[in-house]
Amino acid sequence: MYRYDQFDERFVRERVAQFxxxxxxxxxxxxxxxxxxxxxxxxxxxxxLHAYMLRIAVPYGTLASRQLRQLAVIADRYDRGYGHFTTxxxxxxxxxxxxxxxDIHSLLADVEMxxxxxSGNCIRNVTADHFAGVAADELExxxxxxELIRQWSSLHPEFSFxxxxxKIAVTGAEHDRAAVKLHDIGLRILRxxxxxxxxxxxxxxxGLGRTPYVGKVVxxxxxxxxxxxxxxxxxxxxxxxxxxxxKFKARIKILVHEIGTEEFRRRVEEEFAQLDGPTINADxxxxxRIAAYFAPPAYEKLPAKSNAYETHRATNPxxxxxxxxxxxxxxxxxxxxxTISLKAIGEAPGDITSGQMRLVADLAEKYSxxxxxxxxxxxxxxxxxxxxxxxxxxxxxxxxxxxxxNVGLVTDIIACPGLDYCALATARxxxxxxxxxxxxxxxERQKDIGPLGIKISGCINACGHHHxxxxxxxxxxxxxxxxxxxxxxxxATENAAIGGHLGPGIDAKDVPDAIERLVxxxxxxxxxxxxxxxxxxxxxVAPFKEAxxxxxxxxxxxxxxxxx
Amino acid sequence: xxxxxxxxxxxxxxxxxxxxxxxxxxxxxxxxxNVQDALAAKGKDQQIGVDLPxxxxxxxxxxxxxxxxxxxxxxxxxTDGRAFTLARRxxxxxxxxxxxxxxxxxxxxxxxxxxCGFDEVEPSEAVFARQPEEQWLAAARRITHTYQRNYGDVGxxxxxRRAARLAKEQADGK
Amino acid sequence: MAQPKRVPLPAILLANDLLDGDxxxxxxxxxxxxxxxxxxxxxDATADRLEAHAKAAFAAQIVVDAYLVDVSIDAAGVPTxxxxxxxxxxxxxxxxxxxxxxxxxxxxxxx
Numbered sequence: 001m002y003r004y005d006q007f008d009e010r011f012v013r014e015r016v017a018q019f020x021x022x023x024x025x026x027x028x029x030x031x032x033x034x035x036x037x038x039x040x041x042x043x044x045x046x047x048x049l050h051a052y053m054l055r056i057a058v059p060y061g062t063l064a065s066r067q068l069r070q071l072a073v074i075a076d077r078y079d080r081g082y083g084h085f086t087t088x089x090x091x092x093x094x095x096x097x098x099x100x101x102x103d104i105h106s107l108l109a110d111v112e113m114x115x116x117x118x119s120g121n122c123i124r125n126v127t128a129d130h131f132a133g134v135a136a137d138e139l140e141x142x143x144x145x146x147e148l149i150r151q152w153s154s155l156h157p158e159f160s161f162x163x164x165x166x167k168i169a170v171t172g173a174e175h176d177r178a179a180v181k182l183h184d185i186g187l188r189i190l191r192x193x194x195x196x197x198x199x200x201x202x203x204x205x206x207g208l209g210r211t212p213y214v215g216k217v218v219x220x221x222x223x224x225x226x227x228x229x230x231x232x233x234x235x236x237x238x239x240x241x242x243x244x245x246x247k248f249k250a251r252i253k254i255l256v257h258e259i260g261t262e263e264f265r266r267r268v269e270e271e272f273a274q275l276d277g278p279t280i281n282a283d284x285x286x287x288x289r290i291a292a293y294f295a296p297p298a299y300e301k302l303p304a305k306s307n308a309y310e311t312h313r314a315t316n317p318x319x320x321x322x323x324x325x326x327x328x329x330x331x332x333x334x335x336x337x338x339t340i341s342l343k344a345i346g347e348a349p350g351d352i353t354s355g356q357m358r359l360v361a362d363l364a365e366k367y368s369x370x371x372x373x374x375x376x377x378x379x380x381x382x383x384x385x386x387x388x389x390x391x392x393x394x395x396x397x398x399x400x401x402x403x404x405x406n407v408g409l410v411t412d413i414i415a416c417p418g419l420d421y422c423a424l425a426t427a428r429x430x431x432x433x434x435x436x437x438x439x440x441x442x443x444e445r446q447k448d449i450g451p452l453g454i455k456i457s458g459c460i461n462a463c464g465h466h467h468x469x470x471x472x473x474x475x476x477x478x479x480x481x482x483x484x485x486x487x488x489x490x491x492a493t494e495n496a497a498i499g500g501h502l503g504p505g506i507d508a509k510d511v512p513d514a515i516e517r518l519v520x521x522x523x524x525x526x527x528x529x530x531x532x533x534x535x536x537x538x539x540x541v542a543p544f545k546e547a548x549x550x551x552x553x554x555x556x557x558x559x560x561x562x563x564x
Numbered sequence: 565x566x567x568x569x570x571x572x573x574x575x576x577x578x579x580x581x582x583x584x585x586x587x588x589x590x591x592x593x594x595x596x597x598n599v600q601d602a603l604a605a606k607g608k609d610q611q612i613g614v615d616l617p618x619x620x621x622x623x624x625x626x627x628x629x630x631x632x633x634x635x636x637x638x639x640x641x642x643t644d645g646r647a648f649t650l651a652r653r654x655x656x657x658x659x660x661x662x663x664x665x666x667x668x669x670x671x672x673x674x675x676x677x678x679x680c681g682f683d684e685v686e687p688s689e690a691v692f693a694r695q696p697e698e699q700w701l702a703a704a705r706r707i708t709h710t711y712q713r714n715y716g717d718v719g720x721x722x723x724x725r726r727a728a729r730l731a732k733e734q735a736d737g738k
Numbered sequence: 739m740a741q742p743k744r745v746p747l748p749a750i751l752l753a754n755d756l757l758d759g760d761x762x763x764x765x766x767x768x769x770x771x772x773x774x775x776x777x778x779x780x781x782d783a784t785a786d787r788l789e790a791h792a793k794a795a796f797a798a799q800i801v802v803d804a805y806l807v808d809v810s811i812d813a814a815g816v817p818t819x820x821x822x823x824x825x826x827x828x829x830x831x832x833x834x835x836x837x838x839x840x841x842x843x844x845x846x847x848x849x
Contacts, residue, residue: 010709026756027756029694033796035642097757097758098757157675244646279713280713280714282722420832420833
């Protein structure tokens with residue numbers, strides 16, 4: 001993975017000192033609270049319901065074991081012994097004090113980490129495929145591109161005060177595991193059909209939140225060398241023309257929608273044509289320098305199948321169940337990528353204790369070339385494990401409650417922190433996830449249901465990505481009580497789709513039953529081998545809608561009469 | 565109104581007026597809405613500057629560029645970064661006059677203003693009362709070099725890396 | 739000019755401590771982390787006093803995001819915010835009874 005040179009190192013240290021001085025100037029009144037707020041947001045610091053929350057950047061989700069150990073130190077020393085992995089591959093701590101933040105930033109800088117631009121109206125963490133470098137369907141590892149963009153976008157003088165936040169994702173594979181069509185800019189690495197040179201398909205204007213949109217292709221093929229100049233053109237058009245009159249209409253997706261893709265493309269290309277690429281772009285040597293950090297590790301030459309692994313599978317059903325759900329095929333013979341599920345039954349999705357962090361760090365160091373990945377599905381991946389070692393890893397994971405065999409299954413639920421933590425939330429999301437997880441806990445049943453992605457957001461900002469859940473749950477408020485809307489048919493992959501509403505919102509206690517009714521429709525209607533989302537696509541939403549409203553809870557007036 | 569450049573506080577020879585006439589003095593800034601009239605009335609030795617809102621189409625400004633001694637661009641709020649882009653576009657298209665950022669920007673944006681092509685900054689009295697000259701100069705010194713190649717930092721990180729590579733190639737070649 | 743409508747009384751005033759981030763409650767002349775120690779405003783004059791306290795503390799860089807919250811009062815005289823969001827703010831995360839004020843001061847999320 002990328003390692004800082006002297007320039008990166010000095011940059012991050014200066015940033016730490018800068019924020020320390022900004023805190024002082026807030027305390028002595030030089031900076032007003034209004035002025036300080038965006039500055040602290042651009043250093044990852046939110047003020048939430050109970051405390052400050054610090055969001056730490058995990059660039060494109062990749063971490064080294066020593067970095068994860070440092071996060072464990074921070075969790076123990078400055079927080080309550082746990083952290084939370086987010087839907088943008090970052091880490092959040094929920095119990096932080098402002099007085100400690102400069103010291104925390106310093107500890108992060110010690111391991112080449114930072115909180116730069118993890119919030120604020122600027123370019124955020126660039127996310128990428130969590131199976132980067134190992135998936136068989138990959139054309140090129142997206143992480144060098146993501147790293148180049150990370151550097152280019154850091155403390156950008158022109159683009160630090162945008163109309164709103166700006167999120168970029170990169171994928172280099174046939175199957176999109178980075179949801180690039182649902183980002184402000186999505187980049188898909190591809191090969192030009194005629195010249196065979198590597199470049200990017202540029203997708204703009206995707207996003208969730210209040211008004212979800214699937215992104216539009218603005219440039220079918222952008223040569224690799226023009227990446228930074230073209231990004232500059234896009235973000236400049238957005239900075240100049242994006243709406244600033246209404247916070248909920250300020251994303252680039254609204255601009256693209258309001259002026260139309262054609263006009264948006266015209267403005268970008270006009271701007272791009274004026275730019276002098278050679279003075280903006282990174283030279284090929286710099287691109288190669290960065291790419292070298294992501295070269296494949298020193299894999300052993302192994303047979304495609306490991307006898308040890310196959311034997312353990314055959315003799316240990318629990319291990320086989322886990323391997324079936326959590327192991328992803330690796331392009332190199334004899335290796336595998338495994339997902340550590342942070343969705344233990346009945347627990348808060350994506351949370352990890354400091355003890356678990358240390359264990360995962362040890363496993364990454366010993367079994368996966370010292371590297372792990374955070375996924376936007378709030379799990380952790382060890383990407384380079386020998387098949388022969390999978391059993392030993394699994395045993396260690398079992399000891400730490402990290403071996404839940406549910407990746408991609410119905411209990412692999414995405415949830416934002418929701419009203420249990422977040423000052424923006426309208427309802428809780430974690431208890432909904434916990435109840436659903438317990439309701440569907442039976443392993444055989446999960447296996448039977450197959451891949452099904454439930455995503456839960458505690459407010460309209462959609463940090464839980466509910467719009468793109470196969471089943472989405474949105475927590476709102478109705479008559480002073482939490483109320484949940486259910487959506488169906490969302491898809492986060494290359495077949496990106498926004499889910500549709502099923503009916504009026506329901507009470508928290510009715511959510512598990514409602515989800516069961518939807519699952520029952522699927523089980524009754526599916527064709528052989530058909531996964532949930534494909535059944536929805538085939539038979540449409542109507543049968544699900546019918547089932548959803550069928551056993552709706554007794555209307556409140558009737559309930560009052562019943563009680564009286 | 566305080567006026568700062570990279571070296572700190574400086575004299576501000578310009579005064580503001582709505583219209584240009586004999587009483588306006590040698591250096592006058594007029595509002596954008598009045599700039600055509602001002603340029604028409606401009607005396608032989610008069611310098612005319614203009615106060616732009618931050619959303620003027622840059623082509624319209626460029627059309628008058630060679631007649632203007634000074635262009636200021638407004639920051640209605642420090643969170644509104646459109647002036648950075650307008651300045652950048654003026655510079656990218658050859659504007660060589662004096663560019664001034666004015667209004668509600670804060671000391672922490674000082675370095676960005678220069679990077680985007682501004683020569684000087686005229687902060688609001690209210691901000692300057694809390695953030696005197698030394699804070700502006702200190703804020704601009706905080707980050708020695710950043711990554712972007714085309715924002716006026718000769719020592720930007722990407723170019724420094726390139727220079728180091730070339731130096732190494734030369735040394736290896738010897 | 740019409741003032742925005744004040745929350746119904748009785749009310750307490752809560753804020754976040756600037757340096758620590760903790761939720762704090764105005765006692766009228768100081769700040770407590772314990773919701774039970776919040777000064778309860780039964781009349782407009784006391785509510786005015788709470789808001790004045792918050793305004794001064796904000797200007798002195800002590801608290802941020804202060805606002806009045808309407809409460810119900812239990813038999814022991816302890817105030818509980820009437821809206822569930824503000825209740826969570828005075829208790830802690832509902833799925834972690836070991837964290838937050840609920841652990842520190844007792845009281846709990848309704849089951």
